[in-house]
Amino acid sequence: MTRDYVWRATPALARSLLLPALLAVTGLALGRADLVLLGVPLAVGTALALGTAAERRARRPPPEVRAIGPRILDAGRSVPVAVRLGPSDAQLVATVLPPAEAGGDADSVAVAAPADGERQLVVEVTAPRWGAQQLARPDHLAAAADGLLVAGPVAGPPYTAQVLPAVAPALPPGPLPPRPAGMVGAHRTRRPGEGTELHDVSPFQPGDRMRRIDWRVTARQAGPRETLYTRHTLVDADADVVCCLDNRYDLPADVAAWLDLGEHAERPGRTSIDVAVDTVASVAAAYIDHGDRVGILDLARPLDPVHLGSGRRHLLRLRTHLARHTRRPGSGDALPAPRHAPRLPPGAIVVVTSVFLDDAPGTLAVTWRRRGHPVVAVDVLPSPLVLDAADAATTLAARLVLAERQERIRALEAAGVPVSAADPAALGLGLARLRLLARGVRR
Known part of the structure; x- marks a missing residue:
């Protein structure tokens, strides 16, 4: 992790330290032990929270928050984009979620930082326009020691995707040019050759393929002058x-x-x-x-x-x-x-x-x-x-x-x-x- 997180005290830490001290001084000045005892839980709780935070910082890395998702997507189609939180020394992470539509208003959420493994927050995101689009930037704020220490806000790494132009469904096929150059395809032409559209049935000639023989027509011509007939088709070409x-x-x-x-x-x-x-x-x-x-x-x-x-x-x-x-x-x-x-x-x-x-x-x-x-x-x-x-x-x-x-x-x-x-x-x-x-x- 290369980003430098600087933990700083919050106003709550100042209050949790000043209030027990004030109660102790007041109790000693007035001779009231109950005021001194009233500040003891606050002091002990603050010490435990700071000690736990120091131990977590010694054993775990700083928070890592990033957005992941497909690098190529279609315009106008919703895709899942996840904000991934890795294990860290923080207790709570508040992060910005990807907006539902690119360029729209984003929501923020606070979640408990995972102690082990990773946690993902998945949002459906739609990019209405094509081109390189920044779909998310998970800026975040980390908190530790029961909110007594915070780090950030930190700018998260931007998640950018290449949005491809939308394709309209069910457009009909266009025409075939007057002189198609291709020999295969889905368009029917008027040129005789190998294809699927029937052109005519004629007597067998040298050069005709045997698999083109039409046995039904040939059977109808049975007799002393029996002749083989072949099926001729039109070429299926492309444009x-x-x-x-x-x-x-x-x-x-x-x-x-x-x-x-x-x-x-x-x-x-x-x-x-x-x-x-x-x-x-x-x-x-x-x-x-x-x-x-x-x-x-x-x-x-x-x-x-x-x-x-x-x-x-x-x-x-x-x-x-x-x-x-x-x-x-x-x-x-x-x-x-x-x-x-x-x-x-x-x-x-x-x-x-x-x-x-x-x-x-x-x-x-x-x-x-x-x-x-x-x-x-x-x-x-x-x-x-x-x-x-x-x-x-x-x-x-x-x-x-x-x-x-x-x-x-x-x-x-x-x-x-x-x-x-x-x-x-x-x-x-x-x-x-x-x-x-x-x-x-x-x-």
């Missing part, structure tokens, strides 16, 4: 998906706070980047669950993408990257979007998340659409917007900005890029619309 994250703006639902973002380290409530990161994580999980390959392109840092991959470990890698590397710009800190649309894998599905306050993300989405990529845009501006706290000038400016934003969204839809809201129901409909558009292109 390449690139989720483009526009994190150049971080806007809350309160319009009056848009101009003050540079002055506050902590954004009020849920912001557009929170919505965008959760949307990207949910879309990635929906596609990866169907065996597709997913990557991430940060429009503020287009040279540092997360390359395509599949599987549960890749999904964990994507969510960890989002939680650790997604930046939150302040007021006047918006980085320029790339002037030219980055090259994406041929036929990859593109999901663009943005607040569409300028033309850059819409221009990139239309460019990718013209290159033959299925593209869906997701509006991540928090809703409903709050204009009550803004003054008249701010309200007028906000209405003009929102009107221009709405025109950009209409232009995107006119160019063949469906625009969806970020909630799971609307996003599911947006993926369904994109699936219909992709089928129309293949026809």
Whole structure:
């Protein structure tokens, strides 16, 4: 134990020493033995308590209080976090418990320090936002000698966890690109080959596999011209998906706070980047669950993408990257979007998340659409917007900005890029619309 605990006397110790002395002096001065005897139990009790405390300090270490819990957890999901108290020379330890929600008010509790072994105080903690979050710091105060001596308060070691973005359940699978590159997957194509969807039944030809022979159809053709018939199937393919994250703006639902973002380290409530990161994580999980390959392109840092991959470990890698590397710009800190649309894998599905306050993300989405990529845009501006706290000038400016934003969204839809809201129901409909558009292109 490296922390230096300094035991100090409390006012109770001063009273327990002064009162017997005062009674003894008064009893001797007045010749009253009862006053002297009245102070004897206090003096004996104080001596025993101090002696016991000295013996405990000689045999046991100072108090060790720390918070333990999972190092990686999901946003919005409750996890048990324990405050662990080790054996020490203290009799009583008062400690701060983790708040039920990260950033909330914490409660304190006083417990008897364990003589042997350890004691744990378990609390369910929820982290509402992704990123590195300090979930607990068990500051504590130790007491000994029946409360006559105290040490602290001592700042406990902080417990920090990496909170991953939440994943919305039950998102439908997205469309298959017009030219799927994969040879395995959960999507049905129109390309003949090894798969599960029946294409046709035709006479056996050189090169057909014996296990593909349809014996029922062959048996119906019994006779002098008996012919073997084989079943042909359509290839089950996977898709390449690139989720483009526009994190150049971080806007809350309160319009009056848009101009003050540079002055506050902590954004009020849920912001557009929170919505965008959760949307990207949910879309990635929906596609990866169907065996597709997913990557991430940060429009503020287009040279540092997360390359395509599949599987549960890749999904964990994507969510960890989002939680650790997604930046939150302040007021006047918006980085320029790339002037030219980055090259994406041929036929990859593109999901663009943005607040569409300028033309850059819409221009990139239309460019990718013209290159033959299925593209869906997701509006991540928090809703409903709050204009009550803004003054008249701010309200007028906000209405003009929102009107221009709405025109950009209409232009995107006119160019063949469906625009969806970020909630799971609307996003599911947006993926369904994109699936219909992709089928129309293949026809």
